[in-house]
Amino acid sequence: MSFFRYQLPTIIVTTCGIIMLLAFFTPFDIFTTIKANLTQWMVVIASTSIWLGFLYMCNAQYHMLKRNPTRSQKILFVTPFAFFLLFFIVGISFPKDTNSPQYLWLFNNIYSQVSMTITGVMFFTLSSAAYRTFRASSIDSLALILGGLIYTLRLIPMFPYFIPWLVPVGEWLLLVPNVGGGRGAVIAAALAAMAVGLRTLWGREVVLKEG
Amino acid sequence: MSGNKKEPRIIWEKLGDLDYRWLYGLSIILMVIPIIQPIGLPTQVGEATKGFYNAIVNLPPGSVVCVLFSGSAGYADEQEAGFVATWKVLFEHNLKVIFVSTAVDSEIILNNELGKMVNPESYGKKYGIDYVRLGYAPLDEVGQASFAQNIRGIFAKDVYGTPLDEIPLMKDINNYQKIDLLYFQYLSCTDIEWVIRQWVVPYGTKAIVSCTTACGPMAAPYYPKQIQGFIAGSGQGTELEILSKNPGRGAVLSDSKNFGILGLLLFIVFGNISYFGKKFGKRGE
Numbered sequence: 376m377s378f379f380r381y382q383l384p385t386i387i388v389t390t391c392g393i394i395m396l397l398a399f400f401t402p403f404d405i406f407t408t409i410k411a412n413l414t415q416w417m418v419v420i421a422s423t424s425i426w427l428g429f430l431y432m433c434n435a436q437y438h439m440l441k442r443n444p445t446r447s448q449k450i451l452f453v454t455p456f457a458f459f460l461l462f463f464i465v466g467i468s469f470p471k472d473t474n475s476p477q478y479l480w481l482f483n484n485i486y487s488q489v490s491m492t493i494t495g496v497m498f499f500t501l502s503s504a505a506y507r508t509f510r511a512s513s514i515d516s517l518a519l520i521l522g523g524l525i526y527t528l529r530l531i532p533m534f535p536y537f538i539p540w541l542v543p544v545g546e547w548l549l550l551v552p553n554v555g556g557g558r559g560a561v562i563a564a565a566l567a568a569m570a571v572g573l574r575t576l577w578g579r580e581v582v583l584k585e586g
Numbered sequence: 587m588s589g590n591k592k593e594p595r596i597i598w599e600k601l602g603d604l605d606y607r608w609l610y611g612l613s614i615i616l617m618v619i620p621i622i623q624p625i626g627l628p629t630q631v632g633e634a635t636k637g638f639y640n641a642i643v644n645l646p647p648g649s650v651v652c653v654l655f656s657g658s659a660g661y662a663d664e665q666e667a668g669f670v671a672t673w674k675v676l677f678e679h680n681l682k683v684i685f686v687s688t689a690v691d692s693e694i695i696l697n698n699e700l701g702k703m704v705n706p707e708s709y710g711k712k713y714g715i716d717y718v719r720l721g722y723a724p725l726d727e728v729g730q731a732s733f734a735q736n737i738r739g740i741f742a743k744d745v746y747g748t749p750l751d752e753i754p755l756m757k758d759i760n761n762y763q764k765i766d767l768l769y770f771q772y773l774s775c776t777d778i779e780w781v782i783r784q785w786v787v788p789y790g791t792k793a794i795v796s797c798t799t800a801c802g803p804m805a806a807p808y809y810p811k812q813i814q815g816f817i818a819g820s821g822q823g824t825e826l827e828i829l830s831k832n833p834g835r836g837a838v839l840s841d842s843k844n845f846g847i848l849g850l851l852l853f854i855v856f857g858n859i860s861y862f863g864k865k866f867g868k869r870g871e
């Protein structure tokens with residue numbers, strides 16, 4: 376059992392990883408062709424995983440309902456399935472599928488509105504968090520606040536209109552110090568990714584072992 | 587302790603501990619002002635937007651532009667001005683455009699907006715000859731690597747079910763070699779690296795990107811070497827509208843959002859006044 380659970384995935388990941396590396400670093404077309412075929416599988420896997428996600432959601436909802444069989448939890452249990460079924464049935468029932476006026480009505484009037492509301496709520500949550508935490512308690516945080524303030528004010532047309540120097544200063548902040556810091560972060564992330572990649576290829580990565 | 591008498595709070599403490607609902611209320615009021623009365627102040631165009639625009643207009647006639655579109659309904663306020671203005675610029679010039687949707691909502695947004703807000707036919711463009719829509723595929727980084735190498739491996743047919751070999755525009759196009767410019771529109775800040783890793787570095791494909799305002803600083807390190815330009819959020823989307831002389835909804839959207847942020851900035855200032863007030867107040871005691 377442990378072979379199928381641990382060794383086999385490691386062998387598959389290592390083989391695929393080595394092929395990807397060979398396709399990038401060697402001039403042989405065979406590896407490029409294999410890479411093209413393997414990466415196509417990703418699209419298939421991603422499409423299938425939508426249903427896997429649905430099954431996970433069902434499982435999680437069911438266990439939450441078992442743990443907490445209250446009326447409000449029952450409503451929370453039924454609501455996502457009701458909307459899922461509504462969108463699914465409307466999506467397959469009318470000509471043009473998801474381009475049908477019926478589906479577009481649902482999309483424009485329910486999905487889009489809920490989606491935008493969530494984004495809006497996020498803005499307010501972030502605002503209150505920023506108010507609590509953005510204190511110039513050190514040189515680093517002062518630099519962050521000033522940089523963020525100038526960059527934001529530069530984007531609001533009213534401020535560059537009255538304070539023209541905000542544009543060159545905002546551009547300079549974005550394209551000079553930010554680029555330096557950003558490149559440092561990218562290099563650090565790349566080195567860390569290499570370390571994780573090598574550990575994965577060797578089957579030493581904890582995530583692979585513990586699932 | 588419930589039995590203790592409440593000590594009177596000094597002004598610094600009050601300023602640093604305001605009820606969030608004041609912030610929310612102020613932000614909402616400020617957001618509504620530009621919607622009711624558009625501000626209409628001149629916008630200055632930044633370097634990255636100029637680079638973005640020039641990358642399109644400097645393409646030779648007949649060049650192929652691939653649009654990897656991941657529009658989201660929830661972020662329409664951030665994205666719409668940028669991608670609508672870009673589509674207009676693409677259709678205004680003699681370019682061939684391939685549309686690919688890479689997120690679940692994108693295809694529906696494309697259906698909604700391509701034809702209504704931007705009508706290719708009104709620019710004299712014909713489907714299959716000047717532009718084509720391949721439909722949706724979950725093209726994350728690995729998907730893009732596959733797409734760059736073999737388009738037909740992912741899309742055998744276009745969105746209307748026509749085999750790609752029967753579409754004049756797609757006859758000779760099956761990989762990165764015939765794509766002159768990639769326009770990647772994305773949501774998650776680190777997604778920019780997909781284009782860099784799977785298109786720019788291995789094949790030297792020219793690329794421009796658009797993202798949300800918050801992702802702009804993460805796109806900047808790649809400009810102007812790896813990407814020719816970028817548009818971050820509705821602010822730079824408005825800049826593109828102005829630069830390309832295609833006025834749209836960008837100005838109202840970005841003014842509204844930016845005014846909403848003014849409330850936050852004011853509260854951050856309050857928070858810091860409170861912080862320093864408390865700090866120096868204690869020293870003085």
